[in-house]
Amino acid sequence: MKSLMLFLQSVLTDVGTLCCVSTSRDLETITARVKHEGLSFLTITLPSYGKDFERSLDLGYVADEMFLGFKTYEASGLPRLFEGFLQQVFDFGTGRLLDEPSIDAIFAVRQLTLLFGKIELECSDERKRAAIDSYVECEKDMDALLWGLSDAQLRDFRRVSELLWRDIFTDLEHMLEACEVVPRFSGGSTADKLSGNRKYDGINSWPELAQSIFPWEENLYNTAVSARADRPRAFSHLSVGDRSMHILEPGTETPVKVVLVPKTMKTPRVIAMEPTCMQFMQQGLLRAFSQVVQANDSARALVGWQSQEPNRSLARSASRSGKLATLDLSEASDRVSNLLVIKMFGPYRLLAEAVQAVRSNTADVPGHGVLRLAKYASMGSALTFPLESLVFMTIVFLGIEQELNRPLTKAAVKRLLHQVRTFGDDIIVPTRYTRSVIGSLEAYGLKVNTRKSFWTGKFRESCGGDYYDGEDVTVTRCRALFPTSRSQVPELVSTVALRNLLYKAGLWNAVRFLDEKLEGLIPFPAVEETSPVLGKFSFLGHQTDGWNSDLQRPFVRGAVLRPVLPTSRLDGYGALLKFFLTRGDSDIASEVEMDLEHGGRPVVVDIKLRKACPF
Numbered sequence: 001m002k003s004l005m006l007f008l009q010s011v012l013t014d015v016g017t018l019c020c021v022s023t024s025r026d027l028e029t030i031t032a033r034v035k036h037e038g039l040s041f042l043t044i045t046l047p048s049y050g051k052d053f054e055r056s057l058d059l060g061y062v063a064d065e066m067f068l069g070f071k072t073y074e075a076s077g078l079p080r081l082f083e084g085f086l087q088q089v090f091d092f093g094t095g096r097l098l099d100e101p102s103i104d105a106i107f108a109v110r111q112l113t114l115l116f117g118k119i120e121l122e123c124s125d126e127r128k129r130a131a132i133d134s135y136v137e138c139e140k141d142m143d144a145l146l147w148g149l150s151d152a153q154l155r156d157f158r159r160v161s162e163l164l165w166r167d168i169f170t171d172l173e174h175m176l177e178a179c180e181v182v183p184r185f186s187g188g189s190t191a192d193k194l195s196g197n198r199k200y201d202g203i204n205s206w207p208e209l210a211q212s213i214f215p216w217e218e219n220l221y222n223t224a225v226s227a228r229a230d231r232p233r234a235f236s237h238l239s240v241g242d243r244s245m246h247i248l249e250p251g252t253e254t255p256v257k258v259v260l261v262p263k264t265m266k267t268p269r270v271i272a273m274e275p276t277c278m279q280f281m282q283q284g285l286l287r288a289f290s291q292v293v294q295a296n297d298s299a300r301a302l303v304g305w306q307s308q309e310p311n312r313s314l315a316r317s318a319s320r321s322g323k324l325a326t327l328d329l330s331e332a333s334d335r336v337s338n339l340l341v342i343k344m345f346g347p348y349r350l351l352a353e354a355v356q357a358v359r360s361n362t363a364d365v366p367g368h369g370v371l372r373l374a375k376y377a378s379m380g381s382a383l384t385f386p387l388e389s390l391v392f393m394t395i396v397f398l399g400i401e402q403e404l405n406r407p408l409t410k411a412a413v414k415r416l417l418h419q420v421r422t423f424g425d426d427i428i429v430p431t432r433y434t435r436s437v438i439g440s441l442e443a444y445g446l447k448v449n450t451r452k453s454f455w456t457g458k459f460r461e462s463c464g465g466d467y468y469d470g471e472d473v474t475v476t477r478c479r480a481l482f483p484t485s486r487s488q489v490p491e492l493v494s495t496v497a498l499r500n501l502l503y504k505a506g507l508w509n510a511v512r513f514l515d516e517k518l519e520g521l522i523p524f525p526a527v528e529e530t531s532p533v534l535g536k537f538s539f540l541g542h543q544t545d546g547w548n549s550d551l552q553r554p555f556v557r558g559a560v561l562r563p564v565l566p567t568s569r570l571d572g573y574g575a576l577l578k579f580f581l582t583r584g585d586s587d588i589a590s591e592v593e594m595d596l597e598h599g600g601r602p603v604v605v606d607i608k609l610r611k612a613c614p615f
Contacts, residue, residue: 021084050113183284196600201574312465320470325455332425399440
């Protein structure tokens with residue numbers, strides 16, 4: 001706690017100097033409240049202040065319900081904390097936004113209030129239970145939505161979906177017909193606890209629903225030859241060579257395992273671990289979806305899940321012009337009804353079958369047992385992000401169509417390209433359609449987070465980029481507690497990244513504070529960002545400690561990460577399968593990809609002090 005407070009003091013000094021503001025009273029107030037309320041003041045209460053500040057920027061004035069929990073001035077409703085900065089943004093007599101507020105002061109308030117908002121710490125058991133209860137309640141909402149949507153709504157949804165996605169869905173259908181969708185394994189945890197190389201030979205059950213699209217004989221046993229037309233539809237156990245498979249009838253598949261992972265002190269992140277066989281097939285479909293979207297100009301302009309830059313660029317221009325709104329959804333992944341997914345893919349038999357075949361129907365929820373799911377998938381499925389992007393965009397255009405008061409056409413969609421876009425739950429739409437789009441999203445069971453949605457003022461936020469009147473006011477966030485020893489490798493890596501971001505932001509006192517802390521634990525030389533060494537970025541360039549005559553390049557002494565992979569031996573058909581799935585275009589797999597002795601994510605990441613290239 002003391003270290004965090006000293007760090008906050010250094011940031012306070014930096015932004016105070018930037019805005020020519022005395023911050024001594026602010027520091028006294030923060031110190032008193034942290035002493036009384038603990039770490040939650042920094043991680044929950046201050047970020048709430050920051051969100052109210054953003055909302056006030058968007059509204060153009062301070063509303064009555066803003067800044068609860070802080071002492072405020074009666075006339076304006078503005079808080080006394082950070083008063084010196086707020087005076088450069090708002091009129092303290094009326095609480096209204098100044099005609100030309102200080103961009104530096106806007107950045108300063110956001111930096112101070114949001115600095116610790118995303119720090120990954122365990123939250124209380126009560127908050128964990130609340131997160132699980134919220135997951136279950138959300139599922140009940142999705143179940144109710146099955147009966148709440150009218151036939152007309154579902155017909156409209158399918159019609160607009162067909163208008164938007166016909167080309168990419170047709171391409172995907174052709175890929176499935178030609179058996180060009182190749183499943184792949186990922187490094188994530190699974191419900192059946194298979195990890196590393198064990199995934200290549202450890203799967204012993206397969207859903208019957210997947211057999212017609214992804215037959216296990218062809219995807220897990222690479223020497224098998226079987227004709228799709230001759231494949232039996234009713235079976236409980238199949239064997240090929242020396243490998244056998246238990247075929248799971250519909251309703252008997254392994255449920256996803258719902259778990260909590262650290263996110264913030266306010267709430268944990270709820271994710272679901274998929275069975276290995278589902279994860280395997282989902283990765284193949286994800287790759288196929290990515291390929292067809294990237295190859296289609298219209299689809300690539302509307303949705304994306306590989307680069308956040310298009311959303312950020314639109315948000316920046318929107319903050320100046322005011323022509324575009326940035327919308328954010330709450331519980332986005334958990335509110336995509338499977339009914340909508342079924343309707344979206346209805347006309348495409350193989351694609352519809354494939355998308356449903358790789359979907360887990362049930363979830364094992366702590367304290368609630370196994371529940372049947374009405375949502376398509378929880379966060380954790382490889383298809384959650386792409387499918388939610390497609391569903392959200394379809395609903396957005398339904399809202400636009402309602403505002404236009406006429407059916408959408410291809411020409412109308414084309415005119416809106418580069419004005420409408422989704423990256424998961426980060427949505428951008430023309431401001432004039434905002435109200436109808438929000439109404440449409442809510443009509444289909446989604447929740448718009450109005451505290452993180454902006455359309456009336458000059459502040460916009462999307463995909464981690466924050467802008468006011470065309471100026472970048474993105475803040476740097478502390479993601480982890482500071483390390484106290486060299487063995488705390490994740491904390492070291494996070495702190496080095498934080499230091500370098502603060503350096504680029506010009507917060508020199510904060511940089512010096514972190515430099516002293518890091519230099520007490522590891523050698524901390526100046527290196528380029530591409531160097532393997534954990535070091536400091538500098539506009540003055542990198543340092544060198546000598547010359548490597550063998551490699552004919554300079555070297556620097558520093559700390560280099562050394563991941564320790566778990567032992568996971570693989571041979572036989574599993575090894576052959578790994579070769580076929582991981583080989584590159586040249587048909588020569590890399591040494592790391594084809595490691596048959598180790599596999600999976602590192603069990604620990606160690607640090608080794610050695611000589612390495614500084615660039």
